[in-house]
Every structure is written in structure tokens, then in C-alpha cells.
Amino acid sequence: MKFVYSFNEGSKDMRSLLGGKGANLAEMTKIGLPVPFGFTVTTEACNKYYEENKTIADEIVDEIHEKMAELENVTGKKFGDTENPLLVSVRSGSVFSMPGMMDTILNLGLNDETVITLSNLTDNERFAYDSYRRFIQMFGDVVMEIPKSEFDAIFDGQKEKAGAEFDVDLTAEDLKAVIVEYKALVKKFMGREFPQEPGEQLMEAIQAVFRSWNNDRAILYRKLNNISDKLGTAVNVQAMVFGNMGDTSGTGVAFTRNPATGENALFGEFLVNAQGEDVVAGIRTPKPIKEMAVSFPDVYKDFERIADVLEKHYKDMQDMEFTVERNKLYMLQTRAAKRTAVSAVKIAVDMVGEDLISKETAVSRIDPNQIDQLLHPNFDEKAEAEAEVLAKGLPASPGAATGRIYFTASDAEAAVANGEKAILVRQETSPEDLAGMVAAEGILTARGGMTSHAAVVARGMGKCCVAGCSEIAVSESEKTLTIKDDVYKEGDYVSLNGSKGIVYKGEIKTVAPEFSGDFGTVMSWADEIRSLKVRANADNPRDAKQAVEFGAQGIGLCRTEHMFFEEERIPAIRQMIMAETEEERRAALAKLLPFQKSDFKAIYEVMEDKPVTIRLLDPPLHEFLPHTEEDTRELAEQTGISYAKLSQIAEELSEFNPMLGHRGCRLAVTYPEIAEMQTRAIIEAAVEVKQEKGFDIIPEIMIPLVGMESEIADVKATVEKTIGTCLGEYGVEMEYLIGTMIEVPRAALTAGSIAKEAEFFSFGTNDLTQMTFGFSRDDTGKMIKEYMDKGILADDPFQTIDQEGVGSLMEHAVKQGKQTRPNIKLGICGEHGGDPRSIEFCHKIGLHYVSCSPFRVPIARIAAAQAAIKEKIAD
């Protein structure tokens, strides 16, 4: 068994043994690129270290010594030598990059003697002693675990003593004084001197890297990201090169293409006579990489060549680090580069054009979450950078918006009718604000989380929204918005960045989204690859149209209740609620029928042959009643029903936990006439649109909140009887499907029985998550954030399906459902239907489609394709 590999012994395929960094260093060495020589202690050595009670086995120590000798040979330098000392960097390198682990120790090999040599060699005493000081500090911190603050106190003390404002104001003599104190500190803490022997320094540093694999933050990170504790970390030991050996030296970072635009040209920065740290320190401004062509013409030519080699070799845009030591170029790192959505799309399409990668690879390189950036207006970057931030809230719905603030839906509507751009500002929105939300450019609320009404509706409309902005105080009566001590009045300008959750002062120029040709190309590739269908959640023709434009293959969830809130309908709804007899209720429902029917007709006309799943009424009836005394009094006047009577009805209907109350199919059990009216509207609309337009419509009627077979059987009987009557009246036949949401844990648990009645399941993962966790999403937003901060939750379960809990219920339901009814249709219509990781899970457990808000349809198409690609690779 071999535990240590020289860079010329490995390759990029040995990532699991050498870690990401080590494998790439080996690969670059292998293909003949100039990499300072070194070696990698493997992840298996790390595992062995833990198996043997945190000691490095003798055989590994021996191997390290051999490799060090080889390194001395290759470099012609010697560890601890006072003439030509070998200095090395020690870096951790796990398979996945992992915060919390020991990162880097530079200049290892320095001691009281070699520091003098370094000073002479670089002709820079200050640099040498600063390096030594940093080395002791870094070693003391990460190897010896001496609190950083102790070192800081000494350093700051010296600065004060010397009257130095900045670190760089300290002289070599000052730094020597710091070193004396640092060493005293080490002695005090460790009971021994700072190790002067480079070999000892090295072994301690390697052990420290191994130890850092199991520190709390690293363990937590692995837990949260499902990374096995068994992977272990590698350690890279590499000869130091110096970019700060005068004007013939330098250091830089570069990308093979432009990570912002995707342009196929080198992009990056470099600094003459500097080390990486100097760039970070920000004392000098780096120069664009192109200028290297002037300062280091030969080196630059070489670097261009290497960049090209690396990109062709890795078949992806590279992010590279390099150092020039006395006109010689050294590559210190290469890895796949991060990129913006625009550049990701362009690079993917370009590289397929260059025959560098396949369409599958191109699609799998797109981060689906980034796609969102391409679908919404954004601020002009420069203008946004200069704008004044007023407050931060939740990034509830992406995009950018600018306009005058209005505090009621009707004010916003009126302003827009006058040709203004409006931002609707509310404490929180309710369904009654819908028209104002449609009219406004963006929505800002002081309360409510990522799944509040404002957030959900705005996302559905693709409208920019900042929600739960607790820093602002909204007075809807006085029509003012107060932030700290500043008061903003109706008509004042603000701007919102819904992707970041920021409220800016004043107007900022927005840039409209461009659906470039590259974007369309990538999407069409995704559609070729994926097997999971993508539908949209859409409640009206406008959203349905938007969804189809974004490529939706049907509607997975058409909520009927949103239609009920519109101005001309709400009186009939309320009349129905206040009915004391079935007859009165039927009379009110009869008024609603034509509205519902015409809504459904309009949706069917947009969707043509595509499937449309319509859900029967879901929310508790009290949601439709006025919420304030004022509105109740108004309703009393309108209806002639006394205020007292109305209050009594509201009181009777009020619930302690409406989430778990009289809603969903429970309404249809109690008031079958509601389900009858809705069924009639669905069927009549379908029959008529089919007759008028010839579309092949197969209505899908979805019964919500089912928990028992007997429950769906009851409602299904009502629905089927109505369908029979309806079709009889038209004298036609029509196929249809009746199915259910799986959103109550019991429905998932007993899915085998429920599938006897249900022809399709649609997972309502919002409610399923609420009930499985016992988290009311209206109430636990703050708590969930706290849980994520504490590492109790890795992800917000309302954004990404909790696979261990909620996901296990889904898997169970899919299995049982298919067992009972092999051809059962399976989908998801919770918001998770637009989340890439959740989509991958849906693909894996065998759903047939996901349904998400229209603006997430493109994201879902990419994510679905990626899931298919992953599965193919895994096979």
C-alpha cells in the first residue's frame, strides 16, 4: 500500500485518493505543465491516522521522508539549509472543497536561521520577517490551536508601540520584536519552544490537516451536505515559489473565458512583485491579465498556451492560479470556474460548437438555480452598485423593480392606470390585494416569509417581491413607510432587488431579460434529454399563457379559490357561506357557475390539448369573509344581513389551526353542492371548448386534502354523478381523470388504499412538509432560519424536499400507489416542483411530472434533464 504520491505519480482521475487539489496538481505535472514539484499524502493515510488512534504510522512517516528527499533532489534545495533552504506550502485537499478545514500553511521550513537566508535571497528583510511572523502565527493557530486573539493582541500592541496605522507600516525591526513575543506566547501555551526543525514542523502540519478533517465545523458541513466521514482529506506538500522576488516576479489569477459574459478570451488579474496574500490585502490594485503581455511578453505567451491546453484538456472553463518567479511561470492550481448564468449558457453552447463537449455535458454544466437570472428584469449593474441600500428583507421573488410607492392595491392600480410605475407596499398582502399586485412593478411587505401570500403570488406572476422586511414600518392608514428615522410617503421612489431582498432609495434603471438564442438552444437540448414532464401551476389564462411560453407541458395545479376572490364573485361566495339551507347555498353557487365555467374555458383555450389538473375548492370558508370590522360592516350593508349575524358566522367559522381545519375535501363532504358546481363548470367548459375548437381535452379533477380512502370515495361519488348528469345533458362522451393531492401524511401512508379510488396522485409537498414536520410555514420562518444557522436543518424544507422524512413518505406512496394501480399518474405540485434538487428526487422516485410556477418552468426543464443525465451516468 502506497500512502504518498509525488506529483508525477498521480492524475486527475485519482481525486478520491489525492483530493481535488492534489489530483489537479498531478494532472498538470503529468501533461508537462510547469508546477512546483511536491507530493500528496493520500486520503487513505488520513483514514489510517484515525484508525490508529491519531498517529501517523511509521511506514507513512518513512514514505514522507523519502518524498521529501526526492523533493530536495528535484529542487536542489534542502530543508533547513542556510544557503539554499527548501520552503514548502502545506495545504489540505479533500475530494469536495470544505469550509472549516485547515487551509494553507505557507513558508514552512522557516526558522531563526533560514529567515536570514530568505532575507538575503529576496533582498527584502521586511518580507522575510513578515513571512516568518505569519508562519509562526498560522502554525500557532492551526497546528497548535493557540487562540488567534492572543497573536492579534501582540501584533496590535506592537503596532501601537510603533505608532503604525497599517500592518505595512511595521518595519523589519518591529516584526522581529513581534516574533520574539510570538515565540514566548507559544512557549507559554505549549510548554515548549516553537519548533525550529523543519522536519518536525512538517509532520506537525500534516497531523494538523488530518485533525482538521474532524473538527466541529467540518463534521457539521459534511453532515449538512451528506458527505461521508470516511472520505478523509489529502495533504499537499509543495515547494514554495515566490512572486515577490522583484520586478521579474509576480502572481495572478485567471479564467480561460470571461466568467461574466462567457466571451472566449482570457480573463483575470495579475500583480508584479507580489504574493497571493498581497492581492487579498488590497494594498495594490491588480492589473488586467492582458497587461502581462507587456510586462512579461514571453511568460504571457506561455500562459496563454497553458490556459488553452488546460481548457482543452479538462473540456471546461478553468480558474487558474499562477506565480512568476524570476520570469519563470509556475502553475499553482487549476479548477473548473464558477460563472454567471449568461456566461454558463454561452460557454455551454460554444463548447458544443467547438466539439469540446456533448449536449449532455453542456446541459449538466448549467446551474438551474441561476436560470432565474435570465427570466427577469435586472438592474443595471453599475447603477445598482451606486444606489443607497435602505433595508434588507427576504428575496421572495426574483427580478428588479423600480417605481413610486403605494400603500393600497387600489392606489397602486390607479397610479398604474395614470401611466406611473408603482411599487405596492403592504404590511402583508391578502388575496384582496391581487389586482394591485398585478398592476405593480414590484411588491414590498414588512411581514411574512418566503411562502407568505405575497411571496407565493409574486413568484407565480414572475413579479419582483421583497417580503418580510422587518426593518421597515408600514402605516397603511397614514400611507407612510418608515425606515429607521426616515419617512417615505406615497409617491416616493424606491427600487427592489427581489433576487437579493434589497430595498434601494430612488429610481434605478432596469434591464429587460433577453431570451438569447443560446438560451433557447440549451433548453431544447434539455427537452431532448429529460423524461420527467414539466407542468405549471396556473390559476388563470394569463399565467397559463406565460407557462406555455416557458415550455410548460400542461397545468399541474389550477387552484379554483383564487378565482373566487375577484370583485364580482366574492359577494356570491359570501352569500354561499352565509346560506343557512342547502337551497340558499345552491342559489349562491348557481351564480358562481358561469364565472367558473368561463374561467375554465379560457384556460382550456390557452392550453389546447395539454392536460389541465383542476383542484376543487381547498381553503377554509372563513378565508372568504371580510377580516376587519369595517369590511364586515360594509358587507352587512350590502347584504342586509345584520352585523351581529355576520360576526356570529365569522366566529363560528373561525379556527384555532385553520391549516388543520375544515378545508379541502372536507368541504366537499360537508357541502357536496360546492363540488357539484365546480365539477359542472369543469365539464361544461371542457365539452364546449372541445366542441368549439376541437381540442382533445381530458379534464383532470383533483380532490384536495384527502387522508382516507373512504373520504375520496365519498367526494368522487359526488363528482362522478355530476359528470354523468352533465355529459348526459350534452349527449356526449368524454374521458376524464379523478385523482387526489397527497398532502396529508396519512394519505401517503395509506396510498395503496387511496389509489383504489384515485387515478392520479399529485404530491402537495407544501402541506405535506408542514404536517410531516409540524411546521406552520406562516409561523416558523424565523425559527427555520435559526435552525439553519445552528446547523439543525441543512436546508429549508419548504424549499428543498426533506428526503429523509417527507421524501420517505413520497417514496412509500409512489410504491404503494403503483402496486394498486400500475398506470397511476404521478406528479408534484408543491413549490418543490421548481427546486432542482427536489426535481432530481422526483425523477429518482419515478414521478411522471413536476408542476411549478410558470417562471420556474425553464429551471425545471434543465433540472429534469440533469436528473436524467445523472441517472444515465449512475447506471
Added chain:
Amino acid sequence: MKFVYSFNEGSKDMRSLLGGKGANLAEMTKIGLPVPFGFTVTTEACNKYYEENKTIADEIVDEIHEKMAELENVTGKKFGDTENPLLVSVRSGSVFSMPGMMDTILNLGLNDETVITLSNLTDNERFAYDSYRRFIQMFGDVVMEIPKSEFDAIFDGQKEKAGAEFDVDLTAEDLKAVIVEYKALVKKFMGREFPQEPGEQLMEAIQAVFRSWNNDRAILYRKLNNISDKLGTAVNVQAMVFGNMGDTSGTGVAFTRNPATGENALFGEFLVNAQGEDVVAGIRTPKPIKEMAVSFPDVYKDFERIADVLEKHYKDMQDMEFTVERNKLYMLQTRAAKRTAVSAVKIAVDMVGEDLISKETAVSRIDPNQIDQLLHPNFDEKAEAEAEVLAKGLPASPGAATGRIYFTASDAEAAVANGEKAILVRQETSPEDLAGMVAAEGILTARGGMTSHAAVVARGMGKCCVAGCSEIAVSESEKTLTIKDDVYKEGDYVSLNGSKGIVYKGEIKTVAPEFSGDFGTVMSWADEIRSLKVRANADNPRDAKQAVEFGAQGIGLCRTEHMFFEEERIPAIRQMIMAETEEERRAALAKLLPFQKSDFKAIYEVMEDKPVTIRLLDPPLHEFLPHTEEDTRELAEQTGISYAKLSQIAEELSEFNPMLGHRGCRLAVTYPEIAEMQTRAIIEAAVEVKQEKGFDIIPEIMIPLVGMESEIADVKATVEKTIGTCLGEYGVEMEYLIGTMIEVPRAALTAGSIAKEAEFFSFGTNDLTQMTFGFSRDDTGKMIKEYMDKGILADDPFQTIDQEGVGSLMEHAVKQGKQTRPNIKLGICGEHGGDPRSIEFCHKIGLHYVSCSPFRVPIARIAAAQAAIKEKIAD
């Protein structure tokens, strides 16, 4: 294969083939008792009938004919004979008695000719024609499925025509007219004459019984009661005997012992010259069975002997039907008799004494739900029967109470202090009413369901409560109770029957419960038999004491929040809630510590060595804030915190769905200092009581509402750290257990992970049911009732564990929990812990204990024993 059995061919062990009734008729025949001869068509014939598309196979028809011939032979009568006609009864007889199935057709064999013979033989023309009329009506209804209302219309028409007030006022001539019209009705509906041929009547009746096996009501009943559709029903055909052939005939019903008291003496009623139906008609008052000794001395002696034979034979109290035809006794039915709790206990103990049955049989004969009757005061039966019913509500907590009504807790307390008996009447109760509830004899509320605060707390205290009595209007401000138009004022007497949910006017004498020797004997047998331990839910020393008296083996759930509501503590709790910094919160908690500690000490002192599981704070903090503006203003005055500030805090803490909000362990995550204080109180109390009294206390600390391993890990770390500190301060060691409730579906689903941290699981099936069904128990009471009425739910899932849904989660959790931690301690502390069917389920899935309210402990002990017996039999 044989499909028809004469009564002399079967036995009681052939129940599944012959049905319950047929098997017992055969058994009586077999042991030589006088049973009118007959035969049983088997359940397999019924199944074959369905297999062969609802036709009776020829071979079965042949067998029936053979058996009819034998019956004619034995009786010396002939079907359709005009001299000595054979008349038979046809009765269904399934394995389990089942409502909705065809019950009985009497006098089959009557037609236009034999009715004349019957008239002559009985010398009672009216009787004969009434029998014929009833036969046509019954046959028309159940065999021909002609609507009953059609027959009723004819009959009522005739009554009107004849000027008859009662049925009996109709003469033979009137009845003949009715028969003519009945036959016309049959002709109209069926297109054929009413069948005159007895053989045809018989085959049609048998088919009708078979058909009734699959009518909607029967199917629903089987579904609800988990009875297989495959069992089928048998049909019993038996020669008629007549109790109405003059003064030497009669009919009666009797029990071998007294079903009310258990006294070992014949108990029953009989009627001379009558048929069973006459008893039902209520025209004549039956006489006590003993008087038969006078009217029929020989027959009575014979009956006494037969009763004795039957009881010894069946080894159980029998419920018998008999007819005397011309001084000859015929047994028509025998079966195990229903009995009251008192008699059940006495009979069980007596029969063991008589060496008739084993202790296991004795215990399994007690209906655990009835035990409750023995533990509470009851009304004097006669006084209750005469009392005026004012209203009906929910039977929220059993027992009887009488007293003067008071409308506030403090008024009730004051009245009791003055020596009065008080009934506390409230709109609904809240924790602040606790002292008044303790003082009152009983509690009456207008709102709230079986699991409302009033109901839960009253059951816990074993106090009579009628809840959710929507017929009453309570004005707490005016201190009046209005029922319809009657107003009752403070101090007026009412009486409550909490077992039935009835409110009576005035005082009714109550009878205190007697824990008779027999009761103790049966309970001790149950304890010998059961393996499942029984603990109690008790929050204070009073309840703990009661629980121990009822035989509890520990406390399975000690809720700490109830202690918080007491007058001297609530200010500190509120101070804690209103704290803006951790320091302020800690200061408030420090005030609570001595209270909590002394509570726990008192409980430990009562419980001695028995285990006590204490649950950390569970409810959301807003529950502790005042609910009305008035109370909030009072608090503002008390604390000096402004009303506006208090309102703001209340607003911030308020939740849309508190059930699923910031509560349970989520509080301990956010405010670890609360868990620290409670842990300290628990440990300090345990250490001190152990030192002072020498009890071997092992505290069990329960973390509520856990849904994730990481969540319990977080809270457990806080708890363990505090325990370490505490024990260090005392300088002692102490064993302890830390565990969790399993009450969130996700906890059950991921129990395997959670068991890594939890040393015990206690199933909180109240919340688990709420979240698994998505039923808020505060909001869905009415709906659940509707579901039960419609047959959508067989049982209220808050009373009996829903085994298919909630139960499957429990089973999963038990399995996974044991896999991770084989010695994990498993219990249940939801209210289901006191429900016999749920207890059987808990035994089956391998829980170690159930915990229920003190007054259900005896019930649980019996139910646990019965579960063990059932399992033993099944093995």
C-alpha cells in the same frame, strides 16, 4: 360438500359455517334441549350463491328440499297443508351479529288457504289475518324490496277508514281488506301475484337473506368493523311455535343471572298467550319470570333446569328466548348476555369461585370501557329517570354531579369554601380556571369538544364534565345560563351526567362509587396476567396520589406547563416571556426554579421508587399571556410595561397555526435557558428526595415535539450539560434517562436516527393523530362526527388509534427505534393510552407501557391483561 345442516347435525363450534344463531340452535338440540326442529343453510352456500352469479346451485336446492321433507316428518306437519300446515321462520345468522342484514320472516308458509287453517287452529281470526298481513308486508319489504312506505300508506289508510286509533283497533275484517290491497301493491310492483306456494316463498326468502349480506349498510358495517366480506351469512329455517295459543301458551326472555347486579338467580320477563312481537308492541306489561312458577309450575321447573344446563354448558351467563306452546317449552335462542359493569365483575368473580371459568376467562369477560362506571359517583337511577332534561352536550368526563351554578372560577371556589356544592359553568375553560375546576363538583361548558381544555382536565381529575353543550347560552358577565327561553342564575341548582352528556334541572341524589372486593379481585388477576405496564399522566401530587391508588406503576407524562399557570407563578412566566435579553430571561427563570423544584419534590415523594417522566415546556409562549384587553391592561399596571408594548409582544408571538408553531423542543432550541432551569429543578428535586427519603429515583426527562435527530441532539446537549453541573454541585452520581415524545410524523419516520439520541420514546398520539390526519382537534370535532355518521370514519381517531395510518407510523418507529437501540424504553402518553382497543394495539407492537389519566388506570390494567390473553390464545 354439504350445504344444509339439520339442527341435530351441528354444534356450537360450527359458528363460522352455521352462523352464531344456527350454531347455538344446533348445540341446544345436541344437548337434548327442546328446540323447534329446523335446519341451517350454511355460510358456504351464501358464498357459492355469490360465486355463481347470485343463483342458488341445484345441489343446494335439492338439499333444502330434503331437509324440508325431514322437517315435515319430524313435526308431522306439511308445507301448505290445509289441515296441519307447517309454518316456518326464516332468519339470517352471520358469524357476527350485523345490523342492516335481513333479520326475520315469521309465519312463512301462510297463504290464502293456510291462513284459514291457522285461524281455526288458534281460534283467533284476527291473529291469523294479522300474521298473514305482517308476513306479506315483511316479505314484500325484505324479499321484494317494495318501499315500506307503500305498505304503511295502505295500512294507515285502512286505519283512517275504520276510525282506528291504534293498530290493535283494526278488526279481522279490516285486516282482510288490508291484505287485498297489499296483494294489489305486490302485483303492481312485481308484475306478478304474491307467491301462494310455500316452497316458492321459502326459496325467495333464502335468496333475500343471501342478498342482504351485500346490501350497502351491511358492507359499510363490515368495512367499519374490519369483518371480511368472505364470511357470508347462514340462513336458519325453523318450525314456528306459537305462544299465543291461549292461556297454556306464552313467551319470554330471561337471563341466567341478574344482568344489572350479577346476583346468581334467574332474571327475566314473560307474557301469557303472546308472541314475541306483542312484547315489543308494549300493549301488555310482561311479568317477572318468577311468576311463571305460578302460571306454569312444571314448565318453570323445566326452564330453571334448562337455564342451569345452558350456563354450565356455555360457562357464561346466557340471554335466552323461549316460547311455551300449549304447556310445552321451546327454546328459540341462547347467547352470552350483556351486563353492567357491576354485574360483570361480580359474575366473573363468582364463576371463578364456582370453578366454572379460569381467571383469564374472568378477566377477558370484563368490558374495560364499562369499568369507568365503577370509579365515579353516579346518580340514583330512579331519581335520574324522573329528572327534567335541560340540554344535551358531549359526555366529556364521566360521573355525576349536582350543585349550584357559578360562572367564574373564583365564585365557584368561594361557594365551595362556604360549604356549598358548585357546578362551574363557562363558555369554555382556560388554564386560569383550574382552581375553580378543582373546587367544583362538575364542569359545564358551551363550547369545545371531547379534547377541549375542560374535557381533558376534567377527565384527568376524574371530575364530571359536560362540554360543548351548544344548546346553552352562557353569559359570564351577567352570570346567567340560558336554555331556550329559560334563564338560570348564579346559585340555581343543576345536575350533570358526564357519562351521557346530559344537563338536568335541579338537584339529583348521587351515589358514591364503591370499590367492592370483587373489583379488587378482578384487578389483581389482571395484574398477574398483563405484561404491559400502566402509568398515569399526572402533573401534580394530587393526581399522582390518585394514580397510585388506582394502581399506576409510574408517571408517563408529567406536564410542566400546568404548574406555570398557578397564580403565584404566572407573573414570573410572563416576565420571562417579556424579557428582551437572555439575562432578563434568566432572572425570571430563577424565580420559577424554586416553584418547579418543590413541585417535582412533592411528586417524587408520592411516587417513591416508581419512574416519573417529566416533559420539558411544550406550549407556545403566547398561551401564558393574557387573552383579553382587560387582562392585558391589568398586567401592564402590575409590571409597569406599557399596554402598547405588551400588545406588541402578544402580536409578535401570535401564530396562525399554534399547533404547528414555536413550541415543544423548538422553545428549548431558541431559549436553552428554559430547558436549563427545568432540568435543574428536576435533578435537584430528585437528588434531594433521594437523600431525604432514600427512594431510588431515576429521573426521565422528556423532550417534546422532536422531529429531527439534530434537534434532540441540540436540546439534549443543553440538558446533559446542566445535569453535569447540578450533580457536580451536589457531589453525587445519579442515573437518568433522556428521551423524546414521538408526536410529529417526521419523528416516527426517522425514529431510527432519533433513537441514537433518545433513550426512550413516548408516543404522543394526540398530536401525532392531529398531524397525520391534518385534523386540528380544536376545530374538527363537528366534522369528525359528520364523518362518523357518514361512515367515512369508523372511529374517532382521537379516541382509538387509527391503526392503518397513525398506527403504521408507530409500528415503523418501534421497529426502527429498537434496531438502533435494542433496550429503548417504549411507551405512549396520548389519551389513547387509556383506550382499550388502542392498548391492545400498543401491546401488539411491543410497547412497554401505556400512560393514561389516573381514572383510566384501572381500565388500562384490564385492557392490558386482555391483550395478553388474546395474544396467548392466538399463539
